[in-house]
Amino acid sequence: MTEHDRNAAAYWSANLRLIVGCLIVWALVSYGGGILLRPLLAGISIGGTDLGFWFAQQGSILTFIGLIFFYAWRMNKLDKEFDLHEE
Amino acid sequence: MSQFAINLIFVGGSFALYIAIAIWARAGSTKEFYVAGGGVNPVMNGMATAADWMSAASFISMAGLIAAGGYANSTFLMGWTGGYVLLAMLLAPYLRKFGKFTVPEFIGDRFYSKNARFVAVACLIIASVTYVIGQMTGAGVAFSRFLEVDSDTGLIIAAVIVFLYAVMGGMKGITYTQVAQYVVLIIAYTIPAVFISLQLTGNALPPLGLFSDHVESGMPLLQKLDMIVRDLGFNDYTADVSNKLNMVLFTLSLMIGTAGLPHVIIRFFTVPKVSDARWSAGWALVFIALLYLTAPAVASMARLNLLTTIYPAGETANAIEYAQRPDWIKNWEVTGLIKFDDKNSDGRIQMYNDKSESFKQTATERGWNGNELTVNNDILVLANPEIANLPGWVIGLIAAGGLAAALSTAAGLLLAISSAVSHDLIKGSINPEISEKGELTAARISMAAAIIVATHLGMNPPGFAAQTVALAFGIAAASIFPALMMGIFSKRVNNTGAIAGMLAGLISTVLYIFLYLGWFFIPGTNTFENVQANWLFGISPLSFGAVGAMINFAVAFAVSSATQAPPQHIQDLVESVRYPKGAGSATGH
Numbered sequence: 001m002t003e004h005d006r007n008a009a010a011y012w013s014a015n016l017r018l019i020v021g022c023l024i025v026w027a028l029v030s031y032g033g034g035i036l037l038r039p040l041l042a043g044i045s046i047g048g049t050d051l052g053f054w055f056a057q058q059g060s061i062l063t064f065i066g067l068i069f070f071y072a073w074r075m076n077k078l079d080k081e082f083d084l085h086e087e
Numbered sequence: 088m089s090q091f092a093i094n095l096i097f098v099g100g101s102f103a104l105y106i107a108i109a110i111w112a113r114a115g116s117t118k119e120f121y122v123a124g125g126g127v128n129p130v131m132n133g134m135a136t137a138a139d140w141m142s143a144a145s146f147i148s149m150a151g152l153i154a155a156g157g158y159a160n161s162t163f164l165m166g167w168t169g170g171y172v173l174l175a176m177l178l179a180p181y182l183r184k185f186g187k188f189t190v191p192e193f194i195g196d197r198f199y200s201k202n203a204r205f206v207a208v209a210c211l212i213i214a215s216v217t218y219v220i221g222q223m224t225g226a227g228v229a230f231s232r233f234l235e236v237d238s239d240t241g242l243i244i245a246a247v248i249v250f251l252y253a254v255m256g257g258m259k260g261i262t263y264t265q266v267a268q269y270v271v272l273i274i275a276y277t278i279p280a281v282f283i284s285l286q287l288t289g290n291a292l293p294p295l296g297l298f299s300d301h302v303e304s305g306m307p308l309l310q311k312l313d314m315i316v317r318d319l320g321f322n323d324y325t326a327d328v329s330n331k332l333n334m335v336l337f338t339l340s341l342m343i344g345t346a347g348l349p350h351v352i353i354r355f356f357t358v359p360k361v362s363d364a365r366w367s368a369g370w371a372l373v374f375i376a377l378l379y380l381t382a383p384a385v386a387s388m389a390r391l392n393l394l395t396t397i398y399p400a401g402e403t404a405n406a407i408e409y410a411q412r413p414d415w416i417k418n419w420e421v422t423g424l425i426k427f428d429d430k431n432s433d434g435r436i437q438m439y440n441d442k443s444e445s446f447k448q449t450a451t452e453r454g455w456n457g458n459e460l461t462v463n464n465d466i467l468v469l470a471n472p473e474i475a476n477l478p479g480w481v482i483g484l485i486a487a488g489g490l491a492a493a494l495s496t497a498a499g500l501l502l503a504i505s506s507a508v509s510h511d512l513i514k515g516s517i518n519p520e521i522s523e524k525g526e527l528t529a530a531r532i533s534m535a536a537a538i539i540v541a542t543h544l545g546m547n548p549p550g551f552a553a554q555t556v557a558l559a560f561g562i563a564a565a566s567i568f569p570a571l572m573m574g575i576f577s578k579r580v581n582n583t584g585a586i587a588g589m590l591a592g593l594i595s596t597v598l599y600i601f602l603y604l605g606w607f608f609i610p611g612t613n614t615f616e617n618v619q620a621n622w623l624f625g626i627s628p629l630s631f632g633a634v635g636a637m638i639n640f641a642v643a644f645a646v647s648s649a650t651q652a653p654p655q656h657i658q659d660l661v662e663s664v665r666y667p668k669g670a671g672s673a674t675g676h
Binding site for chain 2: 008012015022030034035036038047050056060062065069071072087
């Protein structure tokens with residue numbers, strides 16, 4: 001394995017770790033907070049209803065936006081760190 | 088000035104703008120026609136993607152669906168936005184790096200198989216054509232309500248406008264008109280919502296108004312709404328659902344379906360760099376979220392407004408007299424989308440849940456003889472300004488906005504269809520030696536043909552138009568998304584595996600839908616009645632796309648591991664899409 005290959009492999013596994021991390025949050029806010037865990041969050045009230053309702057109608061969308069910008073920022077930085085960015 | 092004249096000014100003005108953009112942005116090469124020359128600014132592309140994605144369904148229907156279903160229909164909000172997270176991380180940057188013009192082209196190259204490319208073209212065309220029917224009928228409805236022409240004439244006007252800028256400008260013309268259409272549709276959607284939120288909660292921001300106190304009663308808005316609907320025998324607006332498995336799978340199907348829709352994916356081929364594709368997905372979701380955060384507020388406030396209009400003295404007192412009904416009900420009665428039937432002949436409009444067993448006794452005591460007012464979900468957004476007594480120009484704006492939403496999505500779909508025909512079928516297979524000029528002409532002719540087919544289907548919508556949207560999402564989720572993802576994230580999946588996987592996902596999903604919704608959607612031919620008791624593990628046919636995707640993944644991996652690994656140059660291709668370095672702009676070669 002050449003130096004270049006090792007570098008590329010390290011970049012790819014860093015990308016995969018980042019994706020897995022982001023998708024865990026993605027699933028937690030929507031399938032978790034918005035759907036499956038709603039009964040558990042029923043005690044936390046917000047504006048006349050409960051936290052699960054907020055996640056389903058607002059919280060998950062706001063989190064999705066944050067996730068994409070975080071991912072884009074991290075990856076564009078990683079591209080440069082591993083010297084794999086476009087000219 | 089009459090309302091008709093105002094509507095005409097808004098709609099005519101917006102159309103003149105789109106045509107002016109089309110003349111300015113004519114496409115001179117296939118690269119401009121397919122990917123707008125590959126030089127679109129990522130924020131601009133985000134805005135165009137938002138317009139491309141937000142269809143008549145998002146603009147007109149979604150708030151109505153949430154108003155009717157309450158919490159249970161939050162699935163649309165999460166599903167139609169969560170797909171962008173998948174797009175940004177799993178597809179868009181790598182497909183941009185690959186740098187070709189169409190989605191089937193990636194599948195054909197990566198799985199070194201013309202058959203794989205054909206399967207992808209077939210999936211793309213079925214998904215896009217079924218989707219475009221809805222846009223054309225939506226445009227027809229908006230025309231007939233606001234411009235007082237019959238809906239066929241409206242449809243032809245819409246088709247001519249799309250023809251002008253899509254055929255002339257290709258992706259370049261479409262991109263810049265979509266930016267203009269986004270601005271029109273988002274202003275049209277949010278302005279009435281701001282006014283209504285101010286009236287009901289005193290908060291000018293609808294997403295905050297949703298969780299604020301209702302000014303008149305001093306209670307939180309959602310609590311007040313829960314109370315009113317409960318008093319009329321409906322389920323609580325915020326009530327939880329019992330079939331959580333189905334809710335999860337439906338949301339997942341919408342998410343991966345969104346990420347797998349070709350007309351959305353090709354928008355990311357138009358930005359200059361891989362890093363731009365990542366940013367652009369974020370901007371797209373920001374612009375989409377402006378509408379998607381407003382929609383649930385519009386939904387709950389419109390439902391509250393509707394019920395307080397029907398029961399002006401409170402929901403336990405007498406309903407409004409039919410003779411006293413407001414003008415907006417009269418206007419929409421003409422279209423047949425609001426219907427009144429005085430079942431107990433008392434001259435008043437009783438609206439309640441006559442299907443609730445526990446409420447029957449109360450209804451009988453009050454002398455009610457069934458629900459008397461049926462309101463089509465689709466009118467909530469369009470009638471919103473009238474319900475809230477907003478000035479005439481806001482109504483004109485809504486008309487222009489609804490048309491912008493329908494036309495921008497239709498144009499994106501038509502481009503995806505025409506590029507699949509001219510680039511994947513004609514250049515990729517029938518006549519690979521075709522000149523660039525010849526291919527550009529072929530692209531324009533197939534675009535024109537696609538518009539004619541879409542207009543024809545819009546005028547004579549097959550009775551199953553509404554159900555076919557499930558088919559479009561099911562196909563995108565079960566066939567296209569998994570093939571693309573495996574093509575990028577696995578070097579081991581080979582041609583045989585990918586084709587077997589796509590076919591398994593496609594066929595299982597289509598069969599499951601046909602079993603409950605009728606074979607080829609012909610009414611009455613369904614094998615099982617479409618009720619929850621009959622569904623496999625309680626999974627509705629609309630939620631099956633996610634299961635189809637899992638079948639696709641499983642079959643593709645199983646078949647690939649039993650057959651030969653892809654050749655070295657394909658593994659190198661997979662390597663190259665993973666690293667941004669060396670990306671040129673999109674090419675057809």
